[in-house]
Amino acid sequence: MTKQQQVILRLVQTSCAHCSADEIYRAAKSEMPGIGLATVYRNLNQLSEEGKIRKIETVGETDRFDKTLNQHEHAVCRMCGSMRDINVENIAEEIKKGLEGMEFTYELSVHELCKECRAKIEKQQAEIGA
Amino acid sequence: MTKQQQVILRLVQTSCAHCSADEIYRAAKSEMPGIGLATVYRNLNQLSEEGKIRKIETVGETDRFDKTLNQHEHAVCRMCGSMRDINVENIAEEIKKGLEGMEFTYELSVHELCKECRAKIEKQQAEIGA
């Protein structure tokens, strides 16, 4: 673990919640002036792949990073961009409310493997096994 | 309604489902060679604001456009990018399934007005009224 990685991890864990890469970059820069933006991005992605931090991707917003690992969702303010945590269990309820009162809007992005691609992968694996 | 707008609307309604702006652009170009990309984007956004078509925004994917107006969600294949419709009523259920079996991943993007901004707006409206 390099010094840069340590600084970045600590910043995500201790400084502002729901930070953007750029916010982390500026914070990191103030204690390590030579650090590069690419390094910040590289490590943020790496740390989130390792499960040490969580990357929050939202439609229309820049990615943010969070220390909280357990499953929860986020709501972004249309005006000021502030982000707050919302509870997974309430989603269905909140969605229903939202659809009625238009108190909020949401976009659900689901990523899967479609039937065709699943079949393709299974075929490939069978070939390797043969 | 300009000719361009008519062509664009018709293409969304009749050609490929879940088209990207670029796909619409190329299709439009083949029957109206002079059309510009900016015009396609402009009209797609306008049409979706008018509620005549629907813009599908997804984390990590380029925007797509859909003729289907009623509320439903979409699932994108991680490998080939193909998109299929999924039913709104099953969201909570599907999310739960997803969390258990990791058959798919999802990102929920909620957009709202935070308390502070709501208060700000109400204050402004009160001032105008006074």
Next chain:
DNA sequence: AGAAAAATGAGAATTATTCTCAAAAAATTT
């Protein structure tokens, strides 16, 4: 038809993020 308003198209601008690659740092081997 003529004037005013709106829409178009070409290309520049924007923005967040990733990529490239030479130099620096870290890890490993002797």
Next chain:
DNA sequence: AAATTTTTTGAGAATAATTCTCATTTTTCT
């Protein structure tokens, strides 16, 4: 500890989707 290999860094270029600008064209209104 020196030498060698591997990994990581940092600067800036590249990318890619979308929006913006603005002169020109088209449409609308009278």
